Amino acid sequence: MSIHSVGLVGSGIMGSGIAEVAAKAGHAVVLRSRHLEAATAMKTALARSLAKQVERGKIDQAAADAALALVTVTANLGDLRDCDLIIESVVEDLAVKKALFAELDAVAKPGAILASNTSTLSINDMALATTRPEAVCGIHFFNPAPAMALVEIVRTITSSDATIDAARAFAVACGKDAVDVLDRPGFIVNVLLFPYLNSAVRIFEEGRASIADIDTAMKGGCNFPLGPFALLDLVGLDTSLSILTALGETPAPTIVTMVESGTLGRKTGAGFFSYNK
Numbered sequence: 001m002s003i004h005s006v007g008l009v010g011s012g013i014m015g016s017g018i019a020e021v022a023a024k025a026g027h028a029v030v031l032r033s034r035h036l037e038a039a040t041a042m043k044t045a046l047a048r049s050l051a052k053q054v055e056r057g058k059i060d061q062a063a064a065d066a067a068l069a070l071v072t073v074t075a076n077l078g079d080l081r082d083c084d085l086i087i088e089s090v091v092e093d094l095a096v097k098k099a100l101f102a103e104l105d106a107v108a109k110p111g112a113i114l115a116s117n118t119s120t121l122s123i124n125d126m127a128l129a130t131t132r133p134e135a136v137c138g139i140h141f142f143n144p145a146p147a148m149a150l151v152e153i154v155r156t157i158t159s160s161d162a163t164i165d166a167a168r169a170f171a172v173a174c175g176k177d178a179v180d181v182l183d184r185p186g187f188i189v190n191v192l193l194f195p196y197l198n199s200a201v202r203i204f205e206e207g208r209a210s211i212a213d214i215d216t217a218m219k220g221g222c223n224f225p226l227g228p229f230a231l232l233d234l235v236g237l238d239t240s241l242s243i244l245t246a247l248g249e250t251p252a253p254t255i256v257t258m259v260e261s262g263t264l265g266r267k268t269g270a271g272f273f274s275y276n277k
Contacts, residue, residue: 001111001166003173004028007080009100010089011038014117016045017145018087023067024059024146025174030080031073039073046071049146078107085170087139089117092242097121098129105130113163115139116154119190119239120246123183124156133158137167140187141176143235151176156183186247194243200228201252211272229272233265
């Protein structure tokens with residue numbers, strides 16, 4: 001089962017990031033959003049990312065041009081019909097994802113793999129919305145996908161060995177470190193990471209230390225590249241709340257309040273820190 005062409009569904013930062021990774025590895029990529037303007041904006045963002053890499057000497061102009069030429073955009077789900085692999089990266093809502101998998105199952109060619117980039121939701125539930133549960137798995141990239149080395153390959157109870165092998169080979173071809181994990185909430189990283197992030201917010205709520213000092217402590221004391229509050233802002237407070245809920249964790253009240261107020265982190269320009277949008 002070889003993967004040559006990849007479909008990406010979803011107009012967020014993860015979709016364009018995975019598209020960049022796949023195109024740079026030589027895969028033909030179809031970016032699909034419900035609105036063509038959003039899909040076009042994703043390709044524009046990808047072009048900007050490649051241009052910055054050229055400026056910094058990480059890739060040459062020919063490589064950037066070749067990667068961009070491999071990417072097409074569409075608002076039509078049917079344009080994914082010839083893809084060997086389709087990865088969804090839409091909103092973290094199981095009902096939405098199940099409905100999407102049913103649609104993808106109807107348009108994807110026989111033998112195509114359907115994958116989710118979810119960080120916590122049950123991929124098995126998505127698989128059961130299709131007529132090809134053996135060809136469904138998780139391929140969980142981390143944000144930002146071009147920079148982060150890890151991909152979690154998630155096996156459901158119905159995933160075939162061929163599906164998992166092909167998904168792992170795709171991740172490795174994209175230059176990533178692939179790890180295998182069973183379909184359980186949080187997989188490996190998030191089940192360990194988010195209780196820590198939640199605890200950091202609780203420490204702040206208890207008045208033990210300031211946000212800045214907690215971040216400084218974890219960077220200096222544990223050699224983490226980001227402190228917990230900067231990382232929460234990067235992930236997004238809404239996404240973090242969804243993950244904590246899926247893990248059965250009681251979220252710190254500050255996280256709930258910030259989500260209710262629409263203060264979601266980098267994506268909104270303000271979270272625990274302020275950002276220029």
